[in-house]
Amino acid sequence: PDKMKYPYLASLNAAQLKAVTAPPETPLQILAGxxxxxxxxxxxxxxxxxxxxxxxxxxxxxxxxxxxxSREMKKRLQVLLGDKQADNLxxxxxxxxxxKYLRRYAQLIDLPNNFVIADAEDCKKIMSTxxxxxxxxxxxxxxxxxxxxxxxxxxxxKAKEETPDQMAIRAAQDPSASTSTLSMIAELYGxxxxxxxxxxxxxxxxxxxxxxKLFRSAPRVLESCRHILVDEFQDTNITQYELMxxxxxAHGGVSVVGDPDQSIYGWRSAEIENLNKxxxxxxxxxxxxxxxxxxxxxxxxxxxxxxxxxxxxxxQKTLFTSHPRSTPVTFKVFSTPVIEASFIAWEIxxxxxxxxxxxxxxxxxxxxxxxALSRVIESALQKDSIPNRIVGGHKFFERMEIKDLLxxxxxxxxxxxxxxxxxxxxxxxxSIGDKSVSDLxxxxxxxxxxxxxxxxxxxxxxxxxxxxxxSIKKNLGxxxxxxxxxxxxxxKGSSVGDLIRLVIEKxxxxxxxxxxxxxxxxxxxxxxxxxxxxxxxxxxxxxxxAGEIPEEGFLPASSAAVEALVNVAxxxxxxxxxxxxxxxxxxxxxxxDGSRSRSRSASVSVSKGKGKNKAINGEDGVIEIxxxxxxxxxxxxxxxxxxxxxxxxxTEEMIDEMTNASESMTPLAFFLQTSMLSTDTDGGEDDKxxxxxxxxxxxxxxGLEWPVVFIPAVEQGTYPSYxxxxxHEIAEERRLLYVAMTRAQNFLTMSHCQFRMMGGEENDKxxxxxxxxxxxxxxxxxxxxxxxxxxAVRRYVSTMLARPHPDEDEARDMIMKHVRAAPPLSTWDAxxxxxxxxxxxxxxxxxxxxxxxxxxx
Ligand code: ATP
Ligand code: MG
Numbered sequence: 022p023d024k025m026k027y028p029y030l031a032s033l034n035a036a037q038l039k040a041v042t043a044p045p046e047t048p049l050q051i052l053a054g055x056x057x058x059x060x061x062x063x064x065x066x067x068x069x070x071x072x073x074x075x076x077x078x079x080x081x082x083x084x085x086x087x088x089x090x091s092r093e094m095k096k097r098l099q100v101l102l103g104d105k106q107a108d109n110l111x112x113x114x115x116x117x118x119x120x121k122y123l124r125r126y127a128q129l130i131d132l133p134n135n136f137v138i139a140d141a142e143d144c145k146k147i148m149s150t151x152x153x154x155x156x157x158x159x160x161x162x163x164x165x166x167x168x169x170x171x172x173x174x175x176x177x178x179k180a181k182e183e184t185p186d187q188m189a190i191r192a193a194q195d196p197s198a199s200t201s202t203l204s205m206i207a208e209l210y211g212x213x214x215x216x217x218x219x220x221x222x223x224x225x226x227x228x229x230x231x232x233x234k235l236f237r238s239a240p241r242v243l244e245s246c247r248h249i250l251v252d253e254f255q256d257t258n259i260t261q262y263e264l265m266x267x268x269x270x271a272h273g274g275v276s277v278v279g280d281p282d283q284s285i286y287g288w289r290s291a292e293i294e295n296l297n298k299x300x301x302x303x304x305x306x307x308x309x310x311x312x313x314x315x316x317x318x319x320x321x322x323x324x325x326x327x328x329x330x331x332x333x334x335x336x337q338k339t340l341f342t343s344h345p346r347s348t349p350v351t352f353k354v355f356s357t358p359v360i361e362a363s364f365i366a367w368e369i370x371x372x373x374x375x376x377x378x379x380x381x382x383x384x385x386x387x388x389x390x391x392x393a394l395s396r397v398i399e400s401a402l403q404k405d406s407i408p409n410r411i412v413g414g415h416k417f418f419e420r421m422e423i424k425d426l427l428x429x430x431x432x433x434x435x436x437x438x439x440x441x442x443x444x445x446x447x448x449x450x451x452s453i454g455d456k457s458v459s460d461l462x463x464x465x466x467x468x469x470x471x472x473x474x475x476x477x478x479x480x481x482x483x484x485x486x487x488x489x490x491x492s493i494k495k496n497l498g499x500x501x502x503x504x505x506x507x508x509x510x511x512x513k514g515s516s517v518g519d520l521i522r523l524v525i526e527k528x529x530x531x532x533x534x535x536x537x538x539x540x541x542x543x544x545x546x547x548x549x550x551x552x553x554x555x556x557x558x559x560x561x562x563x564x565x566x567a568g569e570i571p572e573e574g575f576l577p578a579s580s581a582a583v584e585a586l587v588n589v590a591x592x593x594x595x596x597x598x599x600x601x602x603x604x605x606x607x608x609x610x611x612x613x614d615g616s617r618s619r620s621r622s623a624s625v626s627v628s629k630g631k632g633k634n635k636a637i638n639g640e641d642g643v644i645e646i647x648x649x650x651x652x653x654x655x656x657x658x659x660x661x662x663x664x665x666x667x668x669x670x671x672t673e674e675m676i677d678e679m680t681n682a683s684e685s686m687t688p689l690a691f692f693l694q695t696s697m698l699s700t701d702t703d704g705g706e707d708d709k710x711x712x713x714x715x716x717x718x719x720x721x722x723x724g725l726e727w728p729v730v731f732i733p734a735v736e737q738g739t740y741p742s743y744x745x746x747x748x749h750e751i752a753e754e755r756r757l758l759y760v761a762m763t764r765a766q767n768f769l770t771m772s773h774c775q776f777r778m779m780g781g782e783e784n785d786k787x788x789x790x791x792x793x794x795x796x797x798x799x800x801x802x803x804x805x806x807x808x809x810x811x812x813a814v815r816r817y818v819s820t821m822l823a824r825p826h827p828d829e830d831e832a833r834d835m836i837m838k839h840v841r842a843a844p845p846l847s848t849w850d851a852x853x854x855x856x857x858x859x860x861x862x863x864x865x866x867x868x869x870x871x872x873x874x875x876x877x878x
Contacts, residue, residue: 027072029065029101033058040276040309041065045074045248048269048303049276052296054340055325055763056316059278060724063250064094066276067110068101070248078102078109082246082268086253088114089412090724094252111246115261116225119232122242123223129239132223132231139222145537147216148172151209164202166209167536174206175213179226180258180290182233185211229260236267243267248274253724255279255293256286262295266302275303281336282329285720285757287749312339316726319346321769324802325762327795332752349804350762351770352735352792358394358774359557362401365731368770368807369407369714372729382408383712386727388719388761390739393417393546395716396554398733402714409714413721418696422534422544423551427696429524430517433507434689436473446476449533451496460489476501503527517555517692518781521548542744553778555692562691719761730765732758736773740789758791771803 023042024031030038040062043049053059067083070076085091091112099107111118120138127134139147148168152159159166178188185207192204217224223231236243249268251257254277257265269275277299284293300306314322322342329335355361365387373380387398396417402409417423425448428441439462446461447453464486465472479485479494480501503524510523525531525548534548535541686694715727734740741754762769773788787793795802 023073027069029068033062033065034311034313036309036311036313037062037065040311041069042073043276043307043309045070045076045274046272048273048299048306049309050254050296050299050306051276051278051309051311052280052338053278053311054280054314054338055283055760056314056726057311057340058313058315059280059311060090060094060252062311063252063276063278064097064101067094067098067250071102071106076247078106079111080245080247081250082111082118082248083250084113084115084118084252084265086114086256086723087721088117090252091117115232115257115264116228119228119264123228123231123235126235126239126242127231129242130231130235133221135221137220137222138228139217139220139224141225143222144172144213144224145169147213148209149537151212151216155209159205162201162205164205166202166205167532169536169541171206171209171213174203175210176226177290178210179230180260182230182260182263185214226260229264233260233263233267236264240267240270243271247272248276250275251277251279253279253283254295255281255284256291256723257295258290259292259295262292262298269303273303282338282756283723283760283763285723285753285760287753310338312341314340314342315344316766317342317763317769318344318348318767320349320802321347321762321765321767323799324350324769324795325759327799327802328755328762328791329759331791331794332755334752348768350802351768351772351805351807352788352796352803353770353772353805354788355772355774357776358397358734358778359401361733361772361774362397363404364772365398365733365770366401366405366407368731369402369729370405372768380728381712382714384728385731386715386717386722386725386729386764387731387733388717388722388764390719390734390742390757391546392420392543392718393550394734394739396547396550398716402716407714408711409716412715412717414718417547417550420544420547422530422547425530426521426524426548426551427693429504429507429528430520430689430693432473432504433511433520434687434693436477436504436508437471439472442472442476446472446497446500449529451500453493453496453500457490457493457496461493464489473504477505499528511687511689514688516559517688518552520689521552521555549780552781554696556778556781558692558695559688561695562686562688719757722764723760726764726766728766729768730761730770732761732769732771734773734777735771735789735792736777736786737789738777738784738786740791755791758789770807 030041033041037058040049040051051059051062063083067081070081071078083091083094085094091114095107095110095112098110098112101107111121113121123132123136124134127136145168148171152166152168152171178184183191188207188210189204192201192207195203217227246268249265251265256279265275265277279296281293281296284291287293317325319342322340323346326340330337353361353364355364369382369385372385373382389395389398392414395411395414399409399411399417414420418427425445428444431438431441432445443458443462446458461472461475465475468475468486470478475486476497479489480498485491485494506527507520507523510520515523530548531545534544735758740758741751745751745754762771771792773792774786776783777786778784788796792803
């Protein structure tokens with residue numbers, strides 16, 4: 022009868038229904054695999070508590086792992102309960118929830134209600150002052166303690182409720198060599214705490230620690246909480262677990278869902294042990310297992326299972342799907358990341374074209390092991406005008422460390438570029454405050470010179486202009502010195518990679534990142550990627566100077582010829598492959614979805630005709646490519662999407678112009694220009710709600726799902742990360758790949774490269790051992806050919822279309838018509854590098870073939 026009353030119950034399976042309708046007093050633990058509806062059960066249980074058990078919304082606390090997840094849950098509950106009720110639920114992360122209670126009740130634990138939340142920057146400042154005060158002592162005992170390291174130790178302590186005193190005791194008992202370091206950290210921890218209290222602030226971890234303190238000493242503030250629900254329980258730490266216990270104490274209502282196989286935050290002190298602890302702490306826990314996966318195809322599940330089950334210590338679980346097996350998971354090998362990325366872009370377009378309107382850009386996700394991998398992906402998507410967003414981070418060229426390093430290079434290239442000066446004159450810290458910087462800017466302005474020039478004059482001993490403090494001279498010294506060295510090196514023709522290394526060396530940038538940023542590893546990887554990028558750009562420049570059409574569209578800006586040539590080059594590359602899609606592709610180009618007036622890519626429309634030799638013509642914004650290839654397909658015209666900017670023919674002179682432009686540029690100027698072009702991405706408010714391809718790290722993708730998922734760089738050094746060596750770390754890396762794979766609903770494509778540049782050095786790469794194991798033991802699970810779109814698309818439309826399609830039958834017919842009309846597309850020919858003579862490429866070509874053969878043998 023309930024099912025009639027509450028329609029959302031009708032769509033649940035028996036186990037899910039049992040979980041949702043279990044008596045509210047029964048502690049509930051739902052352990053189940055990905056896609057089995059855990060989050061859905063949690064959400065439905067909230068609705069059921071309100072509607073059936075008549076709980077008031079504010080009596081229910083639902084904790085999610087990220088703010089994004091809690092917004093999603095809220096959206097869903099707004100549908101089920103209506104806005105008013107949903108708004109009164111206590112929904113959020115542990116941090117947000119504690120902050121809410123503390124704002125209201127902090128005075129109960131002698132904390133002013135108007136406390137400030139100290140962000141990472143603030144905490145860093147405090148710690149840096151403390152370290153400075155102890156400089157002598159540290160030097161004496163030869164301890165090189167950095168802010169970042171100390172803060173992360175403190176954070177770990179707070180995650181398990183360890184006080185400074187307890188840490189000191191642990192240090193005294195610990196027989197290991199690092200004892201003295203730990204006791205020093207314990208002292209710093211104590212000082213840091215008093216410092217925060219004096220300034221009436223709480224750091225991020227304190228929200229949990231003080232929340233706990235509040236709930237323990239004044240349990241009545243939780244009187245109103247009758248039920249707590251926790252999603253992603255496997256990733257809670259000890260403090261969070263204790264918080265959950267406090268919430269549950271008042272009335273005993275607790276429901277948690279989790280999956281030990283998806284525990285990926287061990288590095289942040291998550292305790293998988295919490296699952297067992299709960300059984301002890303809550304007598305009568307009812308365990309419910311969900312075994313049906315509703316998310317993924319059979320093929321995706323089998324492949325994911327083959328990866329996760331390599332962990333012998335893992336507890337076996339059943340997970341089945343009634344979805345068809347569908348197309349196998351694709352695993353492809355490429356020679357370089359650029360080719361890998363351009364394949365992904367191409368495949369996205371192909372699937373969209375084939376799906377006849379059922380797939381849009383929002384249905385695609387590219388999941389990355391670490392942030393720095395996004396650079397080449399972003400560039401490939403941008404090149405193809407594929408709208409994309411980076412979730413949980415910045416686009417590569419907007420990241421702090423990249424902007425800092427580029428600013429130094431800009432100053433070396435052009436001392437008059439004031440924004441760069443302002444950005445880095447005090448980075449790393451040189452005690453040049455905002456006031457001093459504005460003094461310098463004002464003085465420079467009145468002298469009609471650049472602030473860089475002024476700084477140099479000051480260092481060279483010219484009298485200080487009025488309004489500039491004398492002390493600045495001392496502090497500017499190292500900055501001016503670094504920029505000058507850089508300029509000299511650039512003039513001597515140093516490679517850009519060397520220039521970047523020089524910035525790092527002369528400014529102590531690595532130390533700066535290490536000391537002040539907790540996510541040092543990720544930022545350092547970005548720096549290495551920038552160096553690698555500079556190598557690629559310089560190869561492009563060489564190619565351009567030799568009068569060849571560039572491979573990757575790295576071109577000098579603001580030249581119509583250049584833009585036109587990008588179109589031509591891209592169009593040429595696409596002819597062979599995309600022409601085969603012609604019935605669909607024409608449709609694509611007429612709707613030209615996602616295209617922007619400034620984008621640099623071209624749409625191709627194809628018509629059959631007599632063979633002609635290749636020719637390039639153009640007029641009135643339309644470039645024509647007439648070509649004949651093996652397939653006897655002529656292509657015309659290539660409509661440029663750069664409305665109005667491309668006019669006239671692409672002539673010999675234009676090619677010359679472009680060649681000259683790149684020849685006359687210094688490597689540094691060329692690099693900077695290319696980088697700036699890469700930052701010239703779309704954006705703007707107008708397309709905020711347009712569907713976009715998601716680029717995200719695997720960690721941030723937890724709990725989410727997409728019809729099509731790409732996982733690039735599935736290779737040794739990435740899965741598992743080169744940073745992980747111990748067995749438990751490797752196991753976590755394996756689970757990470759498992760989480761990534763199980764985000765996919767319909768198509769999953771993994772890939773790896775044989776060569777990947779790190780810090781400008783090219784490294785040979787092997788496929789990930791996790792995938793290697795699958796191929797050894799269960800050959801056939803992973804396929805090197807692309808998905809059979811016919812089958813998969815049909816299934817997508819008929820069984821898994823998440824959005825209601827206006828007319829499913831019509832959509833299916835339309836798709837099938839197109840699918841039948843198009844010849845089967847089972848292989849993708851990577852564009853061969855043009856420069857067959859360069860050693861790197863030649864070496865690649867040979868090894869590519871042999872490696873692939875070995876690998877699959
Ligand atoms: P993860 O472990 O990745 O967080 P999960 O167990 O939380 O996964 P959900 O995200 O709740 O899984 O569900 C996965 C997908 O399956 C969602 O699209 C959800 O709407 C759908 N789903 C869940 N249960 C059912 C059901 N009984 N019938 C149809 N679809 C379902
Ligand atoms: Mg979930």
